[in-house]
Amino acid sequence: MSDRNRFQPLDAGAVPRFAGASTFMRLSLARAEEVDLALVGVPFDGGTTNRTGARHGPREVRNQSSLCRRVHHASLASPFDLMRVADCGDAPVNPVDKEESLDGIATFFGEIAEAGAVPLTVGGDHLVTLPILRGLHKGRPRALVHFDAHTDTYDEIFGTRYNHGTPFRRAVEEGLLDPKRMIQIGLRGAISHAANYDWAREAGIRLVFIEELRERGIDDVMAEARALVGTDETYVSFDIDVIDPAFAPGTGTPEIGGVTSFEAQRLVRHLAGLHIVGADIVEVSPPLDGTGVTALTAATLMFELLCVMAEGMAARNGTS
Amino acid sequence: MSDRNRFQPLDAGAVPRFAGASTFMRLSLARAEEVDLALVGVPFDGGTTNRTGARHGPREVRNQSSLCRRVHHASLASPFDLMRVADCGDAPVNPVDKEESLDGIATFFGEIAEAGAVPLTVGGDHLVTLPILRGLHKGRPRALVHFDAHTDTYDEIFGTRYNHGTPFRRAVEEGLLDPKRMIQIGLRGAISHAANYDWAREAGIRLVFIEELRERGIDDVMAEARALVGTDETYVSFDIDVIDPAFAPGTGTPEIGGVTSFEAQRLVRHLAGLHIVGADIVEVSPPLDGTGVTALTAATLMFELLCVMAEGMAARNGTS
Amino acid sequence: MSDRNRFQPLDAGAVPRFAGASTFMRLSLARAEEVDLALVGVPFDGGTTNRTGARHGPREVRNQSSLCRRVHHASLASPFDLMRVADCGDAPVNPVDKEESLDGIATFFGEIAEAGAVPLTVGGDHLVTLPILRGLHKGRPRALVHFDAHTDTYDEIFGTRYNHGTPFRRAVEEGLLDPKRMIQIGLRGAISHAANYDWAREAGIRLVFIEELRERGIDDVMAEARALVGTDETYVSFDIDVIDPAFAPGTGTPEIGGVTSFEAQRLVRHLAGLHIVGADIVEVSPPLDGTGVTALTAATLMFELLCVMAEGMAARNGTS
Amino acid sequence: MSDRNRFQPLDAGAVPRFAGASTFMRLSLARAEEVDLALVGVPFDGGTTNRTGARHGPREVRNQSSLCRRVHHASLASPFDLMRVADCGDAPVNPVDKEESLDGIATFFGEIAEAGAVPLTVGGDHLVTLPILRGLHKGRPRALVHFDAHTDTYDEIFGTRYNHGTPFRRAVEEGLLDPKRMIQIGLRGAISHAANYDWAREAGIRLVFIEELRERGIDDVMAEARALVGTDETYVSFDIDVIDPAFAPGTGTPEIGGVTSFEAQRLVRHLAGLHIVGADIVEVSPPLDGTGVTALTAATLMFELLCVMAEGMAARNGTS
Amino acid sequence: MSDRNRFQPLDAGAVPRFAGASTFMRLSLARAEEVDLALVGVPFDGGTTNRTGARHGPREVRNQSSLCRRVHHASLASPFDLMRVADCGDAPVNPVDKEESLDGIATFFGEIAEAGAVPLTVGGDHLVTLPILRGLHKGRPRALVHFDAHTDTYDEIFGTRYNHGTPFRRAVEEGLLDPKRMIQIGLRGAISHAANYDWAREAGIRLVFIEELRERGIDDVMAEARALVGTDETYVSFDIDVIDPAFAPGTGTPEIGGVTSFEAQRLVRHLAGLHIVGADIVEVSPPLDGTGVTALTAATLMFELLCVMAEGMAARNGTS
Amino acid sequence: MSDRNRFQPLDAGAVPRFAGASTFMRLSLARAEEVDLALVGVPFDGGTTNRTGARHGPREVRNQSSLCRRVHHASLASPFDLMRVADCGDAPVNPVDKEESLDGIATFFGEIAEAGAVPLTVGGDHLVTLPILRGLHKGRPRALVHFDAHTDTYDEIFGTRYNHGTPFRRAVEEGLLDPKRMIQIGLRGAISHAANYDWAREAGIRLVFIEELRERGIDDVMAEARALVGTDETYVSFDIDVIDPAFAPGTGTPEIGGVTSFEAQRLVRHLAGLHIVGADIVEVSPPLDGTGVTALTAATLMFELLCVMAEGMAARNGTS
Secondary structure (H helix, E strand, O other): OOHHHHOOOOOOOOOOOOOOOOOHHHOOEOOHHHOOEEEEEEOOOOOOOOOOOHHHHHHHHHHHHHHOOOEOOOOOOOHHHHOOEEEEEEOOOOOOOHHHHHHHHHHHHHHHHHHOOEEEEEEOOHHHHHHHHHHHOOOOOEEEEEEOOOOOOOOOEOOEOOOOOOHHHHHHHOOOEEEEEEEEEEEOOOEOOHHHHHHHHHHOOEEEEHHHHHHHOHHHHHHHHHHHHOOOEEEEEEEHHHEOOOOOOOOOOOOOOOEOHHHHHHHHHOOOOOEEEEEEEEOOOHHHOOOOHHHHHHHHHHHHHHHHHHHHHHHHHOOO | OOHHHHOOOOOOOOOOOOOOOOOHHHOOEOOHHHOOEEEEEEOOOOOOOOOOOHHHHHHHHHHHHHHOOOEOOOOOOOHHHHOOEEEEEEOOOOOOOHHHHHHHHHHHHHHHHHHOOEEEEEEOOHHHHHHHHHHHOOOOOEEEEEEOOOOOOOOOEOOEOOOOOOHHHHHHHOOOEEEEEEEEEEEOOOEOOHHHHHHHHHHOOEEEEHHHHHHHOHHHHHHHHHHHHOOOEEEEEEEHHHEOOOOOOOOOOOOOOOEOHHHHHHHHHOOOOOEEEEEEEEOOOHHHOOOOHHHHHHHHHHHHHHHHHHHHHHHHHOOO | OOHHHHOOOOOOOOOOOOOOOOOHHHOOEOOHHHOOEEEEEEOOOOOOOOOOOHHHHHHHHHHHHHHOOOEOOOOOOOHHHHOOEEEEEEOOOOOOOHHHHHHHHHHHHHHHHHOOOEEEEEEOOHHHHHHHHHHHOOOOOEEEEEEOOOOOOOOOEOOEOOOOOOHHHHHHHOOOEEEEEEEEEEEOOOEOOHHHHHHHHHHOOEEEEHHHHHHHOHHHHHHHHHHHHOOOEEEEEEEHHHEOOOOOOOOOOOOOOOEOHHHHHHHHHOOOOOEEEEEEEEOOOHHHOOOOHHHHHHHHHHHHHHHHHHHHHHHHHOOO | OOHHHHOOOOOOOOOOOOOOOOOHHHOOEOOHHHOOEEEEEEOOOOOOOOOOOHHHHHHHHHHHHHHOOOEOOOOOOOHHHHOOEEEEEEOOOOOOOHHHHHHHHHHHHHHHHHOOOEEEEEEOOHHHHHHHHHHHOOOOOEEEEEEOOOOOOOOOEOOEOOOOOOHHHHHHHOOOEEEEEEEEEEEOOOEOOHHHHHHHHHHOOEEEEHHHHHHHOHHHHHHHHHHHHOOOEEEEEEEHHHEOOOOOOOOOOOOOOOEOHHHHHHHHHOOOOOEEEEEEEEOOOHHHOOOOHHHHHHHHHHHHHHHHHHHHHHHHHOOO | OOHHHHOOOOOOOOOOOOOOOOOHHHOOEOOHHHOOEEEEEEOOOOOOOOOOOHHHHHHHHHHHHHHOOOEOOOOOOOHHHHOOEEEEEEOOOOOOOHHHHHHHHHHHHHHHHHHOOEEEEEEOOHHHHHHHHHHHOOOOOEEEEEEOOOOOOOOOEOOEOOOOOOHHHHHHHOOOEEEEEEEEEEEOOOEOOHHHHHHHHHHOOEEEEHHHHHHHOHHHHHHHHHHHHOOOEEEEEEEHHHEOOOOOOOOOOOOOOOEOHHHHHHHHHOOOOOEEEEEEEEOOOHHHOOOOHHHHHHHHHHHHHHHHHHHHHHHHHOOO | OOHHHHOOOOOOOOOOOOOOOOOHHHOOEOOHHHOOEEEEEEOOOOOOOOOOOHHHHHHHHHHHHHHOOOEOOOOOOOHHHHOOEEEEEEOOOOOOOHHHHHHHHHHHHHHHHHOOOEEEEEEOOHHHHHHHHHHHOOOOOEEEEEEOOOOOOOOOEOOEOOOOOOHHHHHHHOOOEEEEEEEEEEEOOOEOOHHHHHHHHHHOOEEEEHHHHHHHOHHHHHHHHHHHHOOOEEEEEEEHHHEOOOOOOOOOOOOOOOEOHHHHHHHHHOOOOOEEEEEEEEOOOHHHOOOOHHHHHHHHHHHHHHHHHHHHHHHHHOOO
């Protein structure tokens, strides 16, 4: 196989989409050092306090990503022609040992960063973003664009500081993220206490509730987001529950009244031009997903992210 | 347990949401005389002419309401701090005797009214609104804000005057509702005869079709609704089928082209300030609900209603 | 049975919607020569390259169409009072012989045209539109209004020229459609090669992507569509996947970010006044449809189309 | 169509099983006076005290019966060559009026009996057996072979004497059945009171629990059943819940530990030679049936019953 | 409410099975000190190495147990007349802290034992049996009758000694169980290493594979089991996966070729006369359970166990 | 990776079963020339006359086979220690060209045979067995042990000689199979014409209906099967529909009254000692499979077949 074909999806007009073992976007399996963009899974949901199942996310997103194609219909971005992309497998996790998993995930992403690849990840619950950030950390806090129904900035739940409601508080405390350059978009849903948003606000994180998003419109809010993070190294975290459960029912903490999948695509497209050092899509829980539409949505948004990331890398490399 | 804790939801950071027997919003079971706002079920669908299942609505909404929390993220309303709220159980029904059920339901709500509590009910099919109104009746017709795909003002179906397509005609005839202060919002779906809307119009009921709702916008229509009912005692009836079946598939008579769950939340929030003497959410049919999203939507809207009702009561009491 | 009753749906206030064998909209079975508008099925999915199941579309749409009624709530169109409408059965197909099926379908629609009836069809996959057009062909290319996520104008897939990705290219080549009067609305989804849209554009087909549709709005785009086809004989093809999978999950090639069912209804209503010589709704795949909402959506859109077609026929006949 | 073809199923090697509107076993629709054996539906579940849905039984059994064929593989019985068989539609029912439904069903079956046809019915809940027996009654109590998990001989439930737990008590009281020639097979499941079986035993009904059935074996028990009813006119009632819910989950009152579908087939085959004046399969509830296997099981058992009934009629007629 | 009624299920002929909040068998909620037999849940699945969901077991078994009744149809055991039985709620668990959960569960069961009640538990995954045994421990190892597809006597999985594959090894090591009086019935399924059974055999545990069970028959094997444990204090652990997935699909580690639900009932009935100090049913995973049949099976077996346990207690008390 | 590890499943105590892209039994991907036993898929269902979906069989069986382990619990067969086994991918198919698919499949299996590997295949519909046999053909007709509800020896359906109801007639006609050494086990289900079995009987094929299988018992029938094929080169074809739909609902032509999965395992184990030159499991249709149990059953039976085949090869090689 020529090197070019090595990093191309299988030709769906020759090999049916339902054939063969499924990898992300029907790409080859490869090691991180071979690629520019590494599609990886983190099948861990040990931080979930209520409805689990996100551990099955990577496999089912792989299955549904067999419906992906090569060229973006609107931007005509063609990521596989710009960058070497492959399925680099799953981070090592231990389903019955949270600490070991956090360590293993961090090490795995450290190696990806070391290899010079940029990871695009499918979780897992939102706790996995913490060890990803640890692994990718290079001494300076990153900016963050975060799509979610929840801030995930609790201090503790059930007396533990490491669960899927706390990763962004920990990441700020650990110096992995700079709260002044963090924006959380799509927030909604009742809260446990009126003080729940206080820490985030005091830390300087920009909170954009669904009401503001709808009132100002996506273009305006995303312009603000782009201005906030500028050309800094930015991580993107996409919790599938920012999307309304009509469009993405397969998630552990659904909140009605969310964005549509059309809006979700536009949110992601507005990331064009940012300096993205990693991105994730988390909280896809296949056992809760009736017809597979949530995993399909995740796979499609993964392609949207891939287009933005590959074009950004090419632009920074002067290769596009 | 202190009286304060008695009317608080279980702490979801200490007792997992999936633990224990499920009550509405994880509240205590209590008698109506102990509370200000009574969350109750009416598990009756004997008025359903086609697809049944709404009898299972209260139980499944209880299950899904374990995802509810305490404070509204946008209004910061905190109903459990304002009012005593509890799960007051289900009205007595006889699944094979419609007349006995209508009587039992009316008596049950009469006792709630007698006890001084305001009921927030989960049905059951829409016929249950009739005996609820009978039970709550105090001599003067109430105003009504009614969200629904259908007017439910038929005279007869299958030769019977008491079924889920007739409650509002009966209620007007019985003097329970004042048609001049009734508004029905979200209407759509083909009809059996062009004359189907005639009675309602002649009676003076304000019909707002989905087309008008979308054209004028929710703010405008709801301003009209608030103006129409003013400060009169008002009942609110929310048929889940006003929502599009993509968002709420689990219902007996789905009509495509409905409001989104985001819009549904806004419709309810616009009820703030009204003098609500009772409210219901009906026609949730769990056997027809693939992933539970309909019951979740009902539970969330129940919380939205609760916020509006508790704040209204507090304002009228001068306690907020 | 009087002739009038012969072409009326069963009375749902006398015969329950769940009773009896299901036909389209609970109409009688009849031969094409008895009717003005023939509701027919084409249960064939042998052109499907990935996920099949559309062969089961006609039966399940018949089942769900038991929820249809007689009069359009907004336009008050009353198709059964305007035209003789019936269920004229399914086209003959051979599930294991594509060529024989294409021939059988074309012959079947040729006979409908011969009988003077206008067909409103439920597929089947999109390949079935090709033999329908062949059967209805009368010497001059027709105009086309086409709702779809995909152009279906590939030249070949898997080395075959006849599959569900190629019908409109074949139809143009065969002189069945005039590309200059073809408009495709709702396009989206990644493509295999950047050149995928070239043929259609060069042929003169008007491509309206979802982004343009949302930006300009439905009214504006549909005004253009009506202007494009004018009073020419026009065929309407509605691929259910133009609708977002939240609203219509049961289809073989879902693409997120599509139109809502509310928007779909408006798209169809804008066809009022066109000279429609046939219409279809295709790619409904019941095995992939969790709660039946896709078939219900197809049945409702079938009624929307029926209203537009019956009123158009009546207007042209001077009978309305 | 020749008279012979009129009463034959569609040829599944020419018209696919998924094509066309579905009737029982893909037979023609006909009036009772045209046939020897009338396949009919009774879509009524207004006697159901807990989980409804059996009203949808006839339609879904029609759908699944498209998998039926013509000749029994073991007995080589060929019912469509022996007798005129057709789908005679559904009994008239009123979903919101139990009394009217009981009357309508009885009249419908009275007309079938009057026409000289023998009905093979799909319910509906078990209450429908009572009006069927009333309609078929000819002055002398019939014998009964009854397969069920429950005796359905309660006196009252919820204070009503007519519900799906009481039909056989009413039928004995009304002189429709002779308790001394009644046998109930497959009984199991906890009961409300130890005295629940007393009435049946005192009336002389033979109760065969699942434990006895398994210990003695099907051959032995069915020999007893045949001996009990002899050559008397016998009605057969098959409640699908006699089958284990692994094989038939789609029913309102499932009881684990039931017979397998293989055993169910054998139970039915042992009815060969009896003088069957009518038979039913009841309590199939499609909304509770995950994959359609319950309706498929009912359709297959319907064919098993049809073989036994057609051969019995032919033998009594001297035509086989 | 009289004390007698306090410990009776709701009357299903007066209060429908679908009404009200669901408790185990529609019993009252009570404290352990009020009852003889405590029905409890342990909603914990943090020991699960692959497919989770058993944390939702107690709630869904409560829901399905609304189908339970009062008197055993075969033994005529009437547990609620013999003993005070109630729903005593769920053990405290921490979904993101395994150690804390193990401690909390053990304490909870210690208090039940202290109160003099005998617990009948619904899990949770199989790890929960370990802290239950710890809580019930009274200084002398208990005998065990264990139904399962797996021995659950691994030493470590994923480097942890506490997960759902290890509880019985730990329990033996901790002196909670006496391996010489342990019998495991229904074992099957491929294993990781041929040595997997060595530890159990060397410890003296009696392993009965499904092949032996089927060959010798249930009566013979259970006679051996009864002889093995004699009149010693015995714990009973029933892993739902001993049952074939056709009957009980909703479990994390299904193994085909298991016992039927009929056989499962017989296995439990053979426990009559044993001195049972506690029992559990574990590994019911509702998210994996299509139609609820697994939770229904668990609820029914819970009733079977309750009958055996209540009769045994009464016999030992001399009260039956 | 050492050569030994190259052909071992991933260690499920170190890498969770839900992690990574799924291959058959979590084995490596390899070329046929590297292995002794090649696990392959044939994702083709273009021969299916009614309900499709078997094209998705290989992928879903790969997913479910992540639950497989290494050593047979009863025979202690350890196939991965005996033989080199790997996932050799899927045969090339064209979903819209039957003839090309038949050719491609035959060529693929010809190459496997050429490479000296023995294939164990997951279909696909039953038509795929024909090109497999063509590819494996070496000049002399093979013996066949065939488990199925249907004989699949039709001459034509829908006028075509190549569909999933005809492969064994074609294979006999083409000299690929010797009818005198063919046995078909588990037959049942109504037939289209009494003459349907005539060709098979006249050709000398041994037909064992389910009634005979149950009467004589599995041991006796399989002894006859072993005697019939002796030490000849034998192909094994396992149609999943030989199993009852309670155990394996996900198939296109289910027939109630089939074997249990326990019986299916025993049928396969009785193949020990035969000279198996290839085997397949076909007609697994994931879109029709509610909870995945059918694919799990196929995966488990694939392991049962693998054990028998690996031990047989080892014995013939003198290496076991």
